[in-house]
Amino acid sequence: RKVLTHRDIARMAEALERQGVRVIRMDVGEPDFRAPSVVVERAYQEMKAGKSRYTEPKGRQELREAIADYVKMKFGADVKADQVIATMGGAFGVYLALASTISPGDEVIVIDPSWPIYKSCIRYVGGRPIVLETRLEDNWEPxxxxLNEKMSAATKAIILNYPSNPTGKALSKKTFKGIVEIAQDKKLTLISDEVYADYNFTGSGHNTVLNYPEVSYVLISSFSKSWGMTGFRVGFVISDLDRANKMAAIQSMLITCIPEFVQYAAIEALKCLDEAKRNLEVMKERAEAVCKALEPLPVSFYKPDGAMYVFPRIDVEGIDGSEFAVKLLEKKNVSVAPGGAFGNYFDYFRISLGQPKEALVEGVKRIGEFLSSMS
Ligand SMILES: Cc1ncc(COP(=O)(O)O)c(C=O)c1O
Incomplete structure (x- = not known):
């Protein structure tokens, strides 16, 4: 079976676009929002003022203090600036967390369906991903x-990503706490990728690992999604001081630090609470519109609690997700990410909500036309 990744579909979509075809891009996990103008202005002003030099590897004290204040304000979490590292996006944070935790032969539990980078990064640092599958029938509840049955003497960490890419699932406090207790009991590190923390549609608040400082943890966060700052390449990790120092040493060796003017832009973003809130509202409205448009189609899906995706299963006999994504692109000029990219979910596809509502609704309409032509 040929499993295509969402990069494969993106490449095909880009090739069509170069031929002048207008594609409705529902494959890319990138919000269409522009960075707040004050963020752009601050980066520009600081660069002009000569703030384009190396900083300490963890990032400027001022930024790390601003991040510590921010997580205090949002989650009541008590962290010191020295526990914070400004990284090259959440993606590099994932690498730092794994590289500082895993030795060759160690196992890391990944809850599928999951962002594909976790498994490739675990393998890259010499570890073995051990997959815990979750199911749509269980509302994607782990x-x-x-989870306990997946443990072995070689297990060192569990990766969590809630709200989830690709399912949009958020965990209840009870389940989150249950996982924390397992990690504590087995002396594992909880690596919690919370880059979608600001996209929580439930109103019941985000569960963060920062509220459980008794467990060994690495929090991964990012400026990319909340503020439409993907290309700034800035995120952060928070952990206990020892591990933070270990991660800072790796960051120092590999990239020295992130750009100084980007660090100032990040300080400015942390003040843009209204923009983040507006982006959340827009994303929530898109999720609702897409779910409504999907309702009459021969698909089953979990209505997302957060993040920026819907992950439907195709309920038409004999359709494979990769083939579906390719044909949908060719026949209807709509691109989606095939479910097989996220684990053993070949009948699924992922819709990204990083487009205006009208485009998304039109895209879902075309998906419906395509599915009825196939059944
Ligand atoms: C679950 C998850 N984690 C981390 C990232 C990394 O984003 P960035 O490196 O831009 O912060 C992404 C981006 O798609 C993601 O979906």
Whole structure:
């Protein structure tokens, strides 16, 4: 079986676009929002003022203090600036977390469906991903007994990503706490990728690992999604001081630090609470519109609690997700990410909400036309 990744579909979509075809891009996990203008202005002004030099590897004290204040304000979490590292996006944070935790042969539990980078990064640092599958029928709820069964003497960490890419699932406080307790009991590190923390549609608040400082943890966060700052390449990690120092040493060796003027832009972004809130509202409205448009189609899906995706299963006999994504692109000029990219979910596809609502609704309409032509 040929499993295509969302990069494969993106490449095909880009090739069509170069031929002048207008494609409705629902494959890319990138919000269409522009960075707040004050953020852009600050980066520009600081660069002009000569703030384009090396900083300490963890990032400027001022930024790390601003991040510590921010997580205090948002989650009541008590962290010191020295526990914070400004990284090259959440993606580099994932690498730092794994590289500082995993030795060759160690196992890391990944809850599928999952962002594909986790497995490739675990393998890259010499570890072995151990997959805990979750199911649409269970509302994507991880089964903690099954989680316990996945443990071995070689298990060193669990990666969490809630709200989830690709399912949009957020965990209840009870389940989150249950996983924390398992990690504590087995002396594992919880690596919690919370880059979608600001996209929580439920109103019931985001569960963060920062509220459980008793467990060994690395929090991964990013400026990319909340403020439409993907190309600034800035995120942060927070952990206990020892691990933070270890991660800072790796960052120092590989990239020295992130650009100084970007660090100032990040300080400015942390003040843009209204923009983040507006982006959340827009994303929530898009999720609702897409779910409504999907309702009459021969698909089953979990209505997302957060993040910026919907992950439907195709309920038409004999359709494979990769083939579906390619044909949908060719026949209807709509691009989606095939479910197989996220694990053993070949009948699924992922819709990214990083487009205006009208485009998304039109895209779903075309998906419906395409599905009825196939059944
Ligand atoms: C779950 C998840 N984590 C981390 C990232 C990394 O984003 P960035 O490196 O831009 O912060 C992404 C981006 O798609 C993601 O979906």
């Amino acid at each position: 089964n903690l007994d099954e």
